[in-house]
Amino acid sequence: MAFSSSSYSVFPLFLCIILTFTLHFRPNSSALLVKLRHHYRNHHRLQNPVVQTNQTYSCNLFVGSWVYDSSYPIYQFHKCPLIDPEFNCKLFGRPDSNYLKYRWQPASCTLPRFDGVEFLERMRGRTVMFVGDSLGRNQWESLICMISSTLPRRSSPTHIIRGDPLTSFKFLEYGVTISYYKATYLVDIDIVQGKRILKLDEISGNGNAWLDVDVLIFNTGHWWTHTGSLQGWDYMESGGMLYQDMDRLTALEQGLTTWARWVDTNVDTTRTRVFFQSVSPTHYNPTELSSGSLAMTKNCYGEKSPANGMVYATDRYPADDADQMRVIDTVLSEMSIPVYLLDITMLSAMRKDAHPSIYSGDLTPQQRANPQRSADCSHWCLPGLPDTWNQIFYTALIY
Numbered sequence: 001m002a003f004s005s006s007s008y009s010v011f012p013l014f015l016c017i018i019l020t021f022t023l024h025f026r027p028n029s030s031a032l033l034v035k036l037r038h039h040y041r042n043h044h045r046l047q048n049p050v051v052q053t054n055q056t057y058s059c060n061l062f063v064g065s066w067v068y069d070s071s072y073p074i075y076q077f078h079k080c081p082l083i084d085p086e087f088n089c090k091l092f093g094r095p096d097s098n099y100l101k102y103r104w105q106p107a108s109c110t111l112p113r114f115d116g117v118e119f120l121e122r123m124r125g126r127t128v129m130f131v132g133d134s135l136g137r138n139q140w141e142s143l144i145c146m147i148s149s150t151l152p153r154r155s156s157p158t159h160i161i162r163g164d165p166l167t168s169f170k171f172l173e174y175g176v177t178i179s180y181y182k183a184t185y186l187v188d189i190d191i192v193q194g195k196r197i198l199k200l201d202e203i204s205g206n207g208n209a210w211l212d213v214d215v216l217i218f219n220t221g222h223w224w225t226h227t228g229s230l231q232g233w234d235y236m237e238s239g240g241m242l243y244q245d246m247d248r249l250t251a252l253e254q255g256l257t258t259w260a261r262w263v264d265t266n267v268d269t270t271r272t273r274v275f276f277q278s279v280s281p282t283h284y285n286p287t288e289l290s291s292g293s294l295a296m297t298k299n300c301y302g303e304k305s306p307a308n309g310m311v312y313a314t315d316r317y318p319a320d321d322a323d324q325m326r327v328i329d330t331v332l333s334e335m336s337i338p339v340y341l342l343d344i345t346m347l348s349a350m351r352k353d354a355h356p357s358i359y360s361g362d363l364t365p366q367q368r369a370n371p372q373r374s375a376d377c378s379h380w381c382l383p384g385l386p387d388t389w390n391q392i393f394y395t396a397l398i399y
Contacts, residue, residue: 059106059107059108059109060106060107060108060313061106061109061111061392061395061396062106062311062313062343062344062346062347062392063106063107063108063310063311063312063313064104064105064106064107064310064311064347065104065105065107065309065310065311066102066103066104066105066306066347066350066351067102067103067105068098068101068102068103069101069102069103070101072100072101072102072103072383073100073101073383073384073387074114074146074149074383074387075145075146075148075149075383076149076383077089077090077091077382077383078090078091079148079149080141080144080145080148080149080382082141082144082145082148082160082169083141083145083382084137084141084361085360085361085362086134086356086360086361086362086376086379087138087141087356087360087379087380087381087382087384088360088361088381088382089356089357089359089360089381089382089384090359090381091361092359092360092361092363093359094356094357094359094381096304098304098305099304099305099351099353099354099381099384100383100384102305102306102351103388104347104388104391104392107310111391111392111395112394112395112399113391114146114387114390114391114394115150116146116147116148116149116150116151117150117151118398119147119394119398120147120151120171120174120176121174122397122398123174123176123214123215124174124175124176125174125175125176126175126176126177126214126215127176127177127178127179127212127213127214127215128143128176128177128178128179128213128214128215128217129178129179129180129181129210129213129215129216129217130143130178130179130180130181130217130219131180131181131183131186131206131210131216131217131218131219132182132183132184132186132218132219132220132277133182133183133184133219133220133221133222133223134379135219135221135222135277135280135379135380136180136182136217136218136219136277137180137182138379138380138382138386139217139219139277139386139389139390140178140179140180141180141382141386142382142383142384142386142387142389142390143178143390143393144169144178145382145383145387146387146390147171147178151171155173156171156172156173156174157172157173158170158171158172159172164182165181165182165183165206165209166179166180166181166182166209167179167180168180179213181206181209181210183206183220184220184223184232185198185220185223185224185232185233185255186203186206186218186220186255186256186258186259187199187200187201187202187203187206187255187258187259188202188203188204188205188206189232189233190205195234195235196232196233196234196235197233197234197235197236197237197242198232198233198235198236198237198251198255199237200236200237200238200251200254200255200258201237201238201239201254201258202237202258203258203259203262204262207262207266210266211266212271212272213272214271214272214273215272215273215275215397216267216272216273216274216275217275217276217277217342217393218259218274218275218276218277219276219277219280220252220255220256221252221279221280221321221324221328222279222280222282222378224248224251224252224255224324225248236251238251238254249323249324249327252324252327253327253330253331256327256328256331257331259331260331260332260334260335263335263337263339264335264336264337267337269337269338273340273397274337274338274339274340275339275340275341275342275393275396276328276332276339276340276341276342277342277344277389278325278328278341278342278343278344278345279317279321279324279325279328279345280344280345280348280378280380281318281320281321281345281348281349282320282377282378283299283300283303283352283355283377284299284300284377284378285320299357299371299372299375299377300352300353300355300357300375300377301357301358301371301372301375301377302357302371303352303353303355303357304353305353306350306351306352306353306354307349307350307351307352309350311346311347311350315346317345317346318345318346318349321345325345328341340396342389342392342393342396344388344389344392347388348380348385348389351380351385352377354380354381354384354385355375355376355377355378355379355380355381356375356376356379356380356381357371357375357376357377358371358374358375358376359381360376362376363376
């Protein structure tokens with residue numbers, strides 16, 4: 001059942017009808033599952049970065065393994081007050097520390113160690129913006145902590161402007177602004193008569209905030225699958241019609257196509273570099289990769305080290321992420337503007353140990369006592385895995 005968005009004046013009548021009859025619109029999504037050219041051929045080429053040096057990284061940064069490195073982590077949690085309670089695992093009692101000591105090692109090259117001063121020097125006078133859901137915020141906070149840890153505090157003043165949906169952190173001496181813009185679906189959501197309308201064909205409300213940014217890092221994925229109380233919308237709008245539900249992969253494809261059209265139309269490639277972060281895996285499934293440690297529940301709680309082995313270019317995505325990644329690959333492959341895919345899915349799937357689990361400021365003592373129900377196996381501890389995402393981002397951007 002669908003109805004025209006021009007009929008908002010009679011919205012309550014239709015709402016009564018819709019609430020009486022459960023509605024499920026599921027268009028055929030087989031077109032989304034077309035055979036793709038190899039994923040790494042399409043998106044693992046290092047495009048010309050905004051900032052260039054004499055070095056060129058030509059190896060596949062996403063094929064490799066996790067190695068123990070006692071020189072890690074890059075920063076300490078108590079020296080970065082920006083970290084949100086939901087990511088600050090050590091502050092909220094995580095007793096083990098080995099999960100902080102692993103470094104990502106590509107199979108055919110070595111990642112340069114992150115240098116915050118170099119990052120700021122190369123990006124002097126520019127803007128960087130993370131756009132997406134809380135995983136984007138996870139990575140945004142990580143990057144600021146990584147940079148701040150290398151700067152003398154007195155000689156490098158900073159300023160933060162908090163807001164919703166936009167929060168910006170400024171390194172004043174260098175004129176560098178690193179922002180986070182909350183847009184869980186990338187496309188717009190409007191409130192109509194108290195109902196949240198996810199507009200699959202519209203993005204200008206969000207996109208206006210992204211204009212003239214020098215480096216954009218987008219992500220989306222998790223929220224498209226949420227149902228019940230976690231669902232972030234009441235109705236979807238597509239083609240001028242409202243739907244109570246539709247096939248979620250079809251909705252993702254439509255939303256990403258709208259985003260891709262905005263990028264192709266509005267991004268000036270002589271100024272702006274665009275990245276897209278692949279789906280960040282969760283670890284709620286007991287059959288997922290384990291480190292081999294004695295996990296005390298069926299989720300990520302009790303995991304203390306990465307899963308053994310190597311990520312290969314031929315590896316398939318985890319089952320929970322594979323369909324979304326096929327959609328993302330399809331949309332990116334059809335864009336006219338080059339977008340660098342930060343393909344962190346498989347290397348992150350090895351890190352079942354790196355989630356906050358019960359060590360989060362968002363949990364009550366009663367919730368911590370019940371990790372099987374309360375453990376956060378979706379976000380990531382800081383310091384932790386998002387630091388590796390940013391090290392790869394830094395390499396792709398600078399080298």
